[in-house]
Amino acid sequence: MVLPGSKKENDIMIKTLRLIPLLAAFLILAAPAFASGGDYQSQLLKKGSLVIGTSPDYPPYESLENGKLVGFDIELFEAVGAALGLKVEWSQMNFDNILVAVPAGQVDIGVSGFTFSEERAKNLLFNKVPYLKTAQVAFVQADSPIKSVQDFPGRSFYAGLGTTGEAALKEIEGVKINNTMDYQIAFEMLSRGQLDGIVCDVAVGEGYMKAMNLRAIAPPLVDEENFIITRKGNEKLAEAIDAELAKIMQTEAYENLRQKFGL
Numbered sequence: 001m002v003l004p005g006s007k008k009e010n011d012i013m014i015k016t017l018r019l020i021p022l023l024a025a026f027l028i029l030a031a032p033a034f035a036s037g038g039d040y041q042s043q044l045l046k047k048g049s050l051v052i053g054t055s056p057d058y059p060p061y062e063s064l065e066n067g068k069l070v071g072f073d074i075e076l077f078e079a080v081g082a083a084l085g086l087k088v089e090w091s092q093m094n095f096d097n098i099l100v101a102v103p104a105g106q107v108d109i110g111v112s113g114f115t116f117s118e119e120r121a122k123n124l125l126f127n128k129v130p131y132l133k134t135a136q137v138a139f140v141q142a143d144s145p146i147k148s149v150q151d152f153p154g155r156s157f158y159a160g161l162g163t164t165g166e167a168a169l170k171e172i173e174g175v176k177i178n179n180t181m182d183y184q185i186a187f188e189m190l191s192r193g194q195l196d197g198i199v200c201d202v203a204v205g206e207g208y209m210k211a212m213n214l215r216a217i218a219p220p221l222v223d224e225e226n227f228i229i230t231r232k233g234n235e236k237l238a239e240a241i242d243a244e245l246a247k248i249m250q251t252e253a254y255e256n257l258r259q260k261f262g263l
Contacts, residue, residue, distance in 0.1 A: 040236035045108055050086040052077060053107035055095040055160075057182040058200075059207050060261035061113050072261040073111050076131065076248070077228075083244040094182070096162035099124070102229050108237065113201055115164045115224040125232050129242040130225035131249065132263060136165040138217040139205040140197040141190065148217060155196035158186040165199035168221040187212060203263050 045051050054073065056062045062071040069090055081088035091107050098110040103123050113134070116126050138157070140146045146155065153174030159165035161179045169175050178186075178195065183204065189195045191212045198205065199221060208214060230238055248254050 040234075040240040043108075043231075043234045043237045044086075045105065046089070048085075048087060049089050050077075050081045050084065051089045051091060051108045053091045053093055053098040053101050053110045053112070055098060055112045055182075056092055057184050058095075058113055058204055060203055060263065061201070062111075072132075072257060072263055073113070075257055076254075077111050079248060080241055080244045083248070084240060095160050098229075099162055103231055105231060108230065108234075109241070110229040114227050114229050115222075116227055117164065117167070120229070123232070124229045125234055125238055126227045126229055127238040127242050127245070129245045129249075130227050131245050132226040132258075134224055134226060134263075135202045135220035136163075136168055136199055136222040136224065137202045137205055137220045138197050138199045139190070139209065139214045140217060141193070142213045142215045144196065144215065146197060146217065149221070152197075157197045157199055158183075158190070158195050159199040163200075164222050164224060165201075169199055190214070203261070206262070 041047070054062045054069070056064045056069055056071075058071075060071055061073045062069060064070070069092075074090070078088050091101070093101060095112055098107070098112055099120070101107050102110045114120075114126075120126075138146075138149070138152075145151065149172060152169075152172050154176070156176040156178055157169055158178050158181070159169050160183060166177060166179060169177050181189070183198070183200060186195060186198050187208050190198055197217070202216070202220065205214065205216060209216070228238070228241060
């Protein structure tokens with residue numbers, strides 16, 4: 001038993017502060033409600049760990065800096081894992097591979113800007129608490145003749161394989177979809193004129209807009225919300241994560257995290 005004010009309790013608090021500075025205030029106050037055991041524990045791949053699949057080519061949500069995972073999703077779900085009393089293990093893979101890895105039981109959950117769709121829900125379980133509102137927007141070069149969606153037919157656009165952005169483009173007749181690369185390479189191709197446009201999360205595109213002299217096409221193709229995905233049958237795990245997300249999203253630390261990443 002850890003007594004209030006004891007050296008052991010203080011050591012735990014110091015480690016938490018080092019883990020995620022922006023969410024430390026929440027983690028100190030929030031007792032790990034499920035850490036003592038519960039039905040969701042039996043749904044984890046590894047005892048005491050939460051294995052998360054992510055595609056780190058999507059700043060500000062998840063990306064690599066000097067080989068280290070960084071981003072809004074990374075910090076948020078490190079905090080969720082800590083609140084559950086679990087060690088978070090990140091598994092990096094392509095976005096479309098996460099959609100396969102989750103139902104195959106290779107990871108516990110997928111966190112990579114997933115939005116709900118009826119098609120995805122046939123094979124996956126979505127949690128019930130969306131952790132962010134966002135939109136899929138088309139970005140083009142600032143001097144592009146493309147002014148609206150009516151100008152898309154005959155043009156070459158990139159959208160990630162299996163994304164809602166790709167689904168939105170498929171509904172526009174005559175659009176050429178190129179998605180054999182990741183987002184970072186796609187933006188480089190757009191800047192060199194090898195693509196006419198990219199459809200992605202609004203925050204992702206805005207991150208490249210100034211540096212690459214890009215322009216957003218209004219209105220958004222899709223307004224959406226971000227969720228986690230897990231295997232069918234993992235209802236208890238999804239409920240446990242939802243409970244912690246709901247608490248975190250009511251804190252000032254959550255708003256500070258959004259501001260840090262421009263969301």
